[in-house]
Amino acid sequence: MTLPRFFTEPGTLTGVEASSGLILDGDEGRHAATVRRIRAGETVELADGSGAVARCAVTVVGKDRLELVVSSIELIPAPALRFGLVQALAKGGRDEQAVETATEVGVDVVIPWQAARSVSRWEGPKIAKNEKRWATIAREAAKQSRRARVPLVEPLCSSALLARRLGAADLALVLHEAADQPLVEVKLPEAGEVLLVVGPEGGIGEPELSALVAAGALPVRLGAEVLRTSSAGPIALGYLAGVGGRWG
DSSP states (O other): OOOOEEEOOTTTTTTOOTTOEEEEOHHHHHIIIIISOOOTTOEEEEEOSBSEEEEEEEEEEOSSOEEEEEEEEEEOOOOSEEEEEEEEOOGGGHHHHHHHHHHHHTOSEEEEEOOTTOSSOOOTHHHHHHHHHHHHHHHHHHHHTTOSBOOEEOOOBOHHHHHHHHHTSSEEEEEOTTOSSBGGGOOOOSSEEEEEEEOOTTOOOHHHHHHHHHTTOEEEBOOSSOOOHHHHHHHHHHHHHHHTTTTO
8 A cells, every 4th residue: 555655844854764753744744644644553654855754753733733653754765866847937827737747757857948939937036936836836736646755846948048057967868849859769867867948839939049059059859749838848858758768
């Protein structure tokens, strides 16, 4: 039987050993005690989002908290090959859908991109608000899919900043329907960072594409079909996870 898993703050499980006592409170503690109705004597898992997962016995249940004793703890190592999704802002929540599904697939980094053709615009206070929302979506999706690590959501990127960011990656790929090279022909590095760029509803304009290619990015296509911005990234990342050994 799959054990209930709850998330605690990053670093909470650092230095924790078997027989250590822990407290799960806040929103997660309230969810565990009130919504999931966890009872004393049950076993749950606690993850801090950085790779540590503790199996714990519930000793006391309060109104909005659990008192726990650690039975065992496991540290899931970070993958040698990391995948990042550069997701252009899109209307109708399609960008958020992409973040959610990509997290379930196993993405390690998410970068919001203000592309020239993005209908949705983040400006002023909306930038911090939406960055926080994407981080929450990634955290909740990681919890739902029982991941040990929560993807990092980086700050909003302009096209100029994105070009520099891609130049620092070990491999940068841009999904584009007019690309000559299929994604299935790309050889992945054994380690390092692979960034995948997905454009907005209107696609990536030629000036932007040229700038990204000049920064070292490789245009690739999935197939003959043109996918929505909400599905293109997760589907491509699923393929990369398979051939990259993440699903072995």
